[in-house]
Amino acid sequence: MAIVNVFAGSPLDRASVRRTDEGWLGERLRSPRTPVVAMWEGKPLVTEEARIAYLTADRALDAAEHPSTVLFLGLDGDTPVFAVEMTGAADPTDGPLAGMGRFAELRGVALSLPGPEAAVIAAAKSLFDWHRRHGFCSACGAATRVVDGGWRRACPSCDAEHFPRVDPVVIMLPVANGRCLLGRNVGWPEGRMSALAGFMEPGESIEEACARELREEAGLVVTRVAYHSSQPWPFPSSLMIGLVAEVAEAPATPDGVELEELRWFTREEARAVLDGHHPEVATPGGLGVARQLLAAWVEDAA
């Protein structure tokens, strides 16, 4: 059975053929029955019960500045779902959206949201973030415009096309002889440890990125890599590729640049970390795939 991490598992059909149909998109956006996800400063509008507080399109567009970025997120059954971004210093729930909910930090509310709703918000958050940082053409410098329901930017000056980017990150749990290794990043408080991670570089396979990161950051030699699961990570737009890496038994040495401390754990100790009962080490947060990697290994499923 496929593992669905937090921020994956969107129920929407992305219906990419509809993205280019501007007439259809405009018509749906004018319908009072079309639900719209509102985001302000990267925060989704949610209800007190931590559900998406959908707005009608007219209400969302009235509350946003013009022109605002509008995304077609996909179809929920036959119903098109859009997202609109609000900008500016003033919280719209103190103004035109009073009584409609609250704008919440996604990290804080993600585990309270139903999984499918967290996934819908994650896609919108990553796309809005990309639009904010890609207003100008990287080829010629001209201002670009949003097309395809928000899934592309087009340059009217040189005709370059720009697509939302996803940055792959390998995140891996090193294991050897019945023990697993967790690390503490430079700057993390004492006792906070997690799996090791790093951005992939051009020209690397996933296995090669995993081996390089573990060699550079911990002085380890990888002998085998097993894929576990992946996770869209909307801070701002990564894809976490979760791996379990068998390594040759050797002292693990933190590089002092990225990692400050490394420590081996038996399954029993790792279980105590997950359960919150370890006397010194705190569990990786519940949002990320690191916790799933550790749990899978503890249960001997990895």
Ligand SMILES: [Zn+2]
């Ligand atoms: Zn251009």
